[in-house]
Amino acid sequence: MIYDIAVLGGGPAGMAAAAEAAQRGARVVLLEESAAPGGQVYRAPPAGFTVPPDADSRAGDALRATLRQSGAEVRTGCRVWGVGGGPLVPMDTQAAPFRLDALAPDGQSFAVQARALVLCAGTHERIIAFPGWTLPGVLGLAAATILLKAHGMLPGRRVVVAGAGPLLYAVAAKLLKAGAEVPAVVDLAHSREWARALPALAVRPDLLARGLLWRAQMLARGVRVVSGARIAAAAGGEALERVLVGDTWIDCDALCIGHGLVPATEATRAFRAAHRYAAEAGGWVPVLDGDQRCSVPFLYAAGDGAGVRGAAAAPASGRLAVLAALHDLGMLPDHAGARAAPARDFARAAKAGGAMARMMALRPALVQAIPPETIVCRCEGVTRAEIEAACADGAADMNQMKQFTRCGMGPCQGRLCGETAAELVAMHCGGRERAGFATGRLPLRPVAMDALLGDFDYADIPVPNAAPI
Amino acid sequence: MDVIAKPDRMKDVAHPIRIAGISRPADVAFSFEGRSLLAPEGENLAAALIAAGIRRLGEGQDAARPRAALCMMGVCQQCLLRVDGRLAQACLTPIYAGMVVTAA
Numbered sequence: 001m002i003y004d005i006a007v008l009g010g011g012p013a014g015m016a017a018a019a020e021a022a023q024r025g026a027r028v029v030l031l032e033e034s035a036a037p038g039g040q041v042y043r044a045p046p047a048g049f050t051v052p053p054d055a056d057s058r059a060g061d062a063l064r065a066t067l068r069q070s071g072a073e074v075r076t077g078c079r080v081w082g083v084g085g086g087p088l089v090p091m092d093t094q095a096a097p098f099r100l101d102a103l104a105p106d107g108q109s110f111a112v113q114a115r116a117l118v119l120c121a122g123t124h125e126r127i128i129a130f131p132g133w134t135l136p137g138v139l140g141l142a143a144a145t146i147l148l149k150a151h152g153m154l155p156g157r158r159v160v161v162a163g164a165g166p167l168l169y170a171v172a173a174k175l176l177k178a179g180a181e182v183p184a185v186v187d188l189a190h191s192r193e194w195a196r197a198l199p200a201l202a203v204r205p206d207l208l209a210r211g212l213l214w215r216a217q218m219l220a221r222g223v224r225v226v227s228g229a230r231i232a233a234a235a236g237g238e239a240l241e242r243v244l245v246g247d248t249w250i251d252c253d254a255l256c257i258g259h260g261l262v263p264a265t266e267a268t269r270a271f272r273a274a275h276r277y278a279a280e281a282g283g284w285v286p287v288l289d290g291d292q293r294c295s296v297p298f299l300y301a302a303g304d305g306a307g308v309r310g311a312a313a314a315p316a317s318g319r320l321a322v323l324a325a326l327h328d329l330g331m332l333p334d335h336a337g338a339r340a341a342p343a344r345d346f347a348r349a350a351k352a353g354g355a356m357a358r359m360m361a362l363r364p365a366l367v368q369a370i371p372p373e374t375i376v377c378r379c380e381g382v383t384r385a386e387i388e389a390a391c392a393d394g395a396a397d398m399n400q401m402k403q404f405t406r407c408g409m410g411p412c413q414g415r416l417c418g419e420t421a422a423e424l425v426a427m428h429c430g431g432r433e434r435a436g437f438a439t440g441r442l443p444l445r446p447v448a449m450d451a452l453l454g455d456f457d458y459a460d461i462p463v464p465n466a467a468p469i
Numbered sequence: 470m471d472v473i474a475k476p477d478r479m480k481d482v483a484h485p486i487r488i489a490g491i492s493r494p495a496d497v498a499f500s501f502e503g504r505s506l507l508a509p510e511g512e513n514l515a516a517a518l519i520a521a522g523i524r525r526l527g528e529g530q531d532a533a534r535p536r537a538a539l540c541m542m543g544v545c546q547q548c549l550l551r552v553d554g555r556l557a558q559a560c561l562t563p564i565y566a567g568m569v570v571t572a573a
Binding site: 033034035040045046047048049050051052124125127134135136137138139140142143144146147148150151152153154155156157178179238239375378379381410411412415416445446448 | 509526534538544563
């Protein structure tokens with residue numbers, strides 16, 4: 001069977017997109033990697049766990065309830081590793097239905113086909129390399145929120161929180177509430193950057209109030225908030241023992257650090273859609289029209305994966321994408337009427353989200369400060385010095401640097417090192433646009449060969465007799 | 470150079486790392502590198518190992534470069550382990566009774 005619409009990713013954008021499509025009578029399937037829909041911000045706790053509700057869990061539960069009631073087919077625990085169809089067909093043949101290849105929770109491979117594809121792939125965290133960042137005990141800010149909120153686990157007992165953006169204070173407040181010590185919050189932003197962001201936050205008094213409450217909690221608990229500062233190094237033996245801020249070493253057993261969010265563009269890159277570099281939206285993003293349409297017909301992107309605008313803006317962008325898809329498929333007569341409300345919601349929420357995204361944009365000074373011997377690519381063990389040597393030897397963009405050094409060829413597929421490496425290449429070749437991005441390749445995620453092979457057996461390949469010499 | 474020293478509490482292994490106020494399923498037994506461990510059924514494997522004080526999950530290309538859970542969302546592949554013989558990301562794997570976990 002061929003679905004009208006497939007939605008890849010079950011975060012706030014994907015949940016709203018699939019629900020909207022099902023409510024309007026489309027045959028829709030949603031594929032999600034986690035055991036339950038929700039995405040990272042609204043991640044559901046594991047089955048059997050009951051976590052006291054908060055504002056985020058209530059928003060997530062509401063989206064999950066709408067999705068359930070919509071009747072959309074939802075397949076969770078499915079790892080999508082392959083994309084095909086659409087424009088990815090032999091030359092001079094018609095565009096085909098899109099195809100998503102995935103592994104089910106039981107390890108079985110399956111594929112779905114759809115006439116339109118809505119990508120709601122979300123983001124991953126940007127962590128710019130620094131000396132000692134490979135020590136156990138160093139983890140992402142987003143990782144810390146998942147540990148704290150979904151798994152009910154402290155990342156450590158004495159935790160330094162560092163990086164940029166609102167997640168910094170959200171994580172610190174949650175750590176304090178859960179009983180951890182927080183010796184310091186190290187914010188890349190100066191207070192004046194927060195002051196500049198305040199007017200945009202006026203449309204979201206709830207967020208503003210939450211942020212002010214967090215700051216008050218830091219003050220009351222005597223947490224040192226260091227503004228305009230970075231973690232210069234992390235040190236320890238078997239695991240993290242201390243971090244360096246300015247000329248002060250701070251003892252800790254965990255460091256939660258994040259330098260912003262990067263849209264996940266693996267699928268749009270694989271489809272060879274047009275992209276543009278937008279630092280304020282998190283980096284390379286697909287080129288979209290006002291209704292989330294990509295440059296490839298019947299391909300749409302929504303949520304933070306289409307440019308970081310925050311979880312509050314994501315559902316509206318997911319709905320816009322699905323309404324455009326239904327219109328393009330000839331299934332929605334009154335597109336203009338249907339899109340008015342989500343377009344308005346998106347514009348309003350994106351204003352506050354955009355202000356936060358700007359604070360989380362990549363800060364080139366962080367990359368410039370990386371010592372030469374620091375490992376940038378953890379999978380392949382590639383240092384800053386090796387990347388710069390490749391550039392000096394003639395690697396003129398990300399693909400060439402990758403081929404020279406193997407940076408980005410490991411199992412994380414460049415998701416962890418890509419931002420640091422691209423900035424280093426950009427410093428040599430004259431900007432991120434010139435540095436470009438690694439060509440999108442399959443598999444989108446690492447996948448075991450035996451799962452791909454299924455029943456295939458090499459012994460079944462007919463081997464012709466060797467030609468006589 | 471200043472040092473903000475750690476208080477003794479950091480060494481206090483009794484200080485709970487599992488956050489209070491969350492209802493969890495009953496513990497089940499599993500093993501990591503031959504060591505018997507307990508964790509609530511369905512708890513995330515990467516989280517359960519942090520709770521057990523196990524941070525170092527493997528080595529990178531050189532021995533000086535350990536691997537540990539970093540992203541907790543299935544992206545970084547740093548928490549790769551073998552679960553009942555199959556490669557799995559600890560951060561995407563729920564605990565079940567009798568699961569045998571070894572280094573990747």
